[in-house]
Amino acid sequence: MQQPMRIAVIGAGTIGASWTALFLAAGHEVAASDTATGAEARLREQVRANWDDLVALEIAQGSADNALARLSFHEDAAEAARAADIVQENTPERIDLKRDILARIESTLPPEALILSSTSGIMPSDLQRGMTHPERLVIGHPFNPPHLIPLVEVVGGSRTSSAAIEAAMRFYTGLGKQPIRVDREITGHVANRLQAALWREAVYLAAEGVASVGDIDRAMTAGIGIRWALMGPHLTFHLGGGAGGMAAFMENLGPAVESWWEDLGEASLDQPTRRAIIEGVEDETEGRCIDDLTRARNAALLRLLAVDRTV
């Protein structure tokens, strides 16, 4: 259990609401800020919905009402940041906007407080430019929905201190997350690059008519996705090498893998490709709306996360 802290959640959309529920579940006080009209009401409503998930996973205890008593809302980010121990920033993905917010936060934030950014697309070194205390800026990039998915990617910029990175790793681990340490800032961090690499081939195969969009998705859910929920790609191939492990895999299957790499396709999201993928998804979803799919996905996610996936 972490010492109760005061955490500022700057940007209280879907990601911010997800973080807020998780921070409240861990016993922290949350000072949220968002400039959108009606943001506070929406935040409280979303935290209630997320709370039910967290109770189901035994991460949260007690009622949402009790927890929400520890949430305060501030239109001004500087007010939310006042006296905070940690900031989790989730504003829109625009560098000018984020730099402006960071300056306002730093005007009231204690100098030793940690600033964590949920950004998926902006490099930490770019965020640090102009900061008074750039050494405490760390990216903590979550995966949707952040209150449920354990992964957080932790990345520092050129001016981030190693103490700040260690503090970010400890903070997320203490929340029950599984943070990974990205040692070099790079577009897309790690997980989005892996996703993009796979999706490029998926789009290529669909565009070339090798299989339908639905069947390509099923190759994942009925096959490789099940294995990857338990073991990452390296460990999967380590087992694929038999008794000799990865060394045997490299020896026996390395040349085959390299020949597959050479054969992989290129894809571009031109109009015909977009149309093919969009129509393929329509066939796959058979008229189900996004809300229905999202509810069903979250319910399945709760069932999956309740299982011990430890290998």
Next chain:
Amino acid sequence: MQQPMRIAVIGAGTIGASWTALFLAAGHEVAASDTATGAEARLREQVRANWDDLVALEIAQGSADNALARLSFHEDAAEAARAADIVQENTPERIDLKRDILARIESTLPPEALILSSTSGIMPSDLQRGMTHPERLVIGHPFNPPHLIPLVEVVGGSRTSSAAIEAAMRFYTGLGKQPIRVDREITGHVANRLQAALWREAVYLAAEGVASVGDIDRAMTAGIGIRWALMGPHLTFHLGGGAGGMAAFMENLGPAVESWWEDLGEASLDQPTRRAIIEGVEDETEGRCIDDLTRARNAALLRLLAVDRTV
């Protein structure tokens, strides 16, 4: 429930033993063949081990002994194929060997019987060359371990009849599998291409020192792998588009994805890279042996497969 059939399992190593257990669980009679010394004893032993998994998943009922009474073993593939309704071929991945086996099978197999090949690397049109009845040759490529993983890739060659492909799809569906239809023969079919595309980026990131092998694997198991066990890549991005679905995703995030595609790395399995990956896996597995990891993986797989992952 399928009508009980006589199925010839040609090549009774790990894959063959896995298929055998599944076919017996569905009530079929299995005639297995393998020329390796001690193959029959090993097959019976592996079927017993697989049987326990299938009982745990409520796919098999009754004792392994009762089921094994429906298994016969033949040194000669032609004898196993005699009077069979379906052949599942799992011999080593060598075209000359497989062609030779197919000729011997066809010498005794009824002409209307279906021949399914588990090959991952050989094109069906290459297997068909020289066959008496090439129209009944279909690839049914399973994923390890085949008695547990639902995915089977179904691919025909240039001379395969559509009736044979339909029959293969029906057969695997009837076994409780989730077959997908690959409409064009291509190296690696679908799933191994997707795996290879992702692993290329994973190897690149490890080789460049962006993250450790263990942390890259954790990006999968703690994050994207959990989601992919429920929804394939297209459906995942369909939800990522919000209320507008895939069309909105393409519009809003298409350019970002294309820029990520441009930024993805190249990898080669040269000696320094092999060493880095092998050492990274050693760090990740902390001295655990392959047997221990495999046991733990299979146990976790059984827990995962018992969950309703339907979205």
